[in-house]
Amino acid sequence: MDGKAQEGKMAATKVLVIDDSNTIRRSAEIFLKQGGHEVVLAEDGFDALSKLSDYQPDLVFCDILMPRLDGYQTCAIIKRNPQFAHVPVIMLSSKDGLFDKARGRMVGSQDYLTKPFTKDQLLQAVQQHRSQP
Numbered sequence: 001m002d003g004k005a006q007e008g009k010m011a012a013t014k015v016l017v018i019d020d021s022n023t024i025r026r027s028a029e030i031f032l033k034q035g036g037h038e039v040v041l042a043e044d045g046f047d048a049l050s051k052l053s054d055y056q057p058d059l060v061f062c063d064i065l066m067p068r069l070d071g072y073q074t075c076a077i078i079k080r081n082p083q084f085a086h087v088p089v090i091m092l093s094s095k096d097g098l099f100d101k102a103r104g105r106m107v108g109s110q111d112y113l114t115k116p117f118t119k120d121q122l123l124q125a126v127q128q129h130r131s132q133p
Helices: 003-007 022-034 045-055 071-080 098-106 119-130
Strands: 014-018 038-042 059-063 089-093 111-114
Touching: 014 022, 014 045, 022 038, 022 119, 038 045, 045 059, 045 071, 059 071, 059 119, 071 089, 071 098, 089 098, 098 111, 111 119
Parallel strands: 014 038, 014 059, 059 089, 089 111
Antiparallel strands: none
């Protein structure tokens, strides 16, 4: 069966969205649910880490600038855990800086999305990263 035929049969992707902005969390949730995905929201890194093992997401969107535990620290913790090291993490930031992208890659993120993002950008990122082993 080729990749296109398999796509239609794939189960909904479970996505964890971590952002301290309620507006960004709600937008991401609406866009992702319209795309047929399951969504769990977390308002910071600590909240996310507590939901990670319960929810077992297929993909994580993680804001960089958050109180208590920033996105880089959160991503590094996720990637250090053998149970979740394979889960793609996509960093979210209002800055579109080269330094931020490089730093995100250093802690193990797969991609970088600049806020505000569109529904298409978000769904395209899920499509691109959910099938990676």
